[in-house]
Amino acid sequence: MTTADDPFIAVRDGARHRALAELAAAGPVHHMRLATGADAWVVTGHAEARAVLTDPRVVKSGASTSPFGAELPAELVTALDSHMLNTDPPEHTRLRRLVSAAFTRRRVEALAPRIERICDELLDGLEETLKAEGEADLITAFAAPLAITVICELLGVPPGSREDVRAWAGPLLAGRFAGYEAYHRASEEMVAFLRGLLADKRRAPADDLLSALIAVRDGEDRLTEDELTSMVHLLLLAGHETTVNLIANGMNALFADPAQLALLRAEPERLPAAIEELLRYDSPAQVPIPAITAEPIEVAGRRIPAGENIVVALLAVNRDPARFPDPGVLDLTRDAGGHLAFGHGVHHCLGAPLARLETRIALAALLRRFGDLTLAVPAESLERLPSLIINRLATLPVRRGH
Incomplete structure (x- = not known):
């Protein structure tokens, strides 16, 4: 596979799906060099992904494996990455229980x-x-401001800070693709902001999720300061990025298939099921947080030694023809249940209900208000942001009429 075909850094719209389909056609698991420079076993099969995501021998390796985890000051790493996506049971169980009690x-x-x-x-x-x-x-005018406003209001982030949060989110989500300086600066500013926000909420609690997270208890147990800043960091980034990408990728898919778009406009009651198909067809995330093998495992007949990186390629998994017939076809009438766009097992996305709710309301309003909205540029000119984790269009220009 050439660099131009790498599914995680390919920017031309559609190139990631093509590269992954080619990879998946050769088998459900592959050893390859990632764009980040790390070697990993990439899982492209649906059944194999479900097995890996629930295998107790495949574990998270903690905050130290976060982007630039070895280079950043330790206090920044623990303040941003001591969250449940980087932990395993029983610590993950504890964190999820505490967060779920508030969220x-x-x-x-x-x-x-x-x-x-x-x-x-x-x-x-x-x-x-x-x-x-x-x-x-459509991203800068609608999807992004909607998602950031909702998550910030839910958490209790002051309106004046939301542009800062959006600015920090860029390099923090891009990880190594942003470069060390930009990532370090965004990390420092995010941590300082979160610590100040926590102090404000302790002085004056409000009816918001952040105040609830501070107050939540399970017996004598509670979230530590680093767990609080890490959880809010995770919610701010994942809590808006997933929705932005689901709305944008979904509308892009619908623009490319006028018959499916017409069906949804004619029968808006299909929206909840349609969202599941849009999640399957062009997932908002490329991979869950990568994991490592704590001991040797076997996947599709291949032995993977202990200490190896495991990456589940969600874009390929959700288009596995062994699970979804004609997977490259958008079909809003299909039963897309079983897709892994929100992960699987104990790390299934806690914010999935919020992403589904926002997207259902957003698409319903958009289709009702703009019955003649179309893509304003040739589809082949659209590009994606290079990333290992996220699957985001750089822009989605739209206009009215045909």
Whole structure:
């Protein structure tokens, strides 16, 4: 595989899926050099991915394996990466139990009316931009501000800090692709901000998730300071990035298939099921947090020694023809249940209900308000941001009419 075909750094839209399909056709597990420079076993088969993601011998290796974990000051690493995605049971069980006690489904569902209002306001702005300029970037005008506003309001981040959070999110999500200086600077500024925010919430608790996380108890157990800053860091980044990508990738897929877009506009009641197919078809994340083998394992007949990196390629797994017939076809009528876009096993995404809720409301409002919205550039000109973890379009220019 050439660098240009590497599925994790390919930027031309569609190139990642093509490269992964070629890889998967040769078998469900492969040893390869990642774009980050690390060697890893990349799993592309659906059944194999489910097995790996639930195998107790495949473990997280802690915060030290985070981007630049060996180079950054230790206090920054522990302040940002002491969260449940980097831990295994029983520590993971403890963290998830504490966080789940505050981040409840009821709290998420109560956000629906507010999400609808935010959508309406952003779509007003989108309409004005389209009238004035003829086209707009659906990510910067709608998907990104919607997602960052919702997660910040949920957590209790002041409105004046949200642009800073979005700025820090760029290098923190890009990891090694951002370069050490940008990543280090964003880490320092994020940690300082989070510590100040925690201090403010302790002085004046509010009806928000951050205050609830500070207060949550399980007997004598509670989240430590590093666990709190790490959890809020995780929620801020993953809690908005997944939704941004789900909305943008979903609309991009629908623009490319006018018949499916027409079906959804004609039958909006299909939206919940359609979102599952959009998650399967072009997942918002490329891989879960990578793991390592604590002892030798066998995957699809191949022996993987202890101490090896394991990466599950979600874009390939969710298009495995052994699990999903005609996987490269967008079919909003299919049963897409069983996709692994939100992971699998104990690390299944805690924020999945929020991403689904936001996307359902966002797509419903967008399709209702803009019945003639189309892509404003040739589809082949769209590009993705280089990343190991995320699957994000750089821009999604749209216009009205045909």
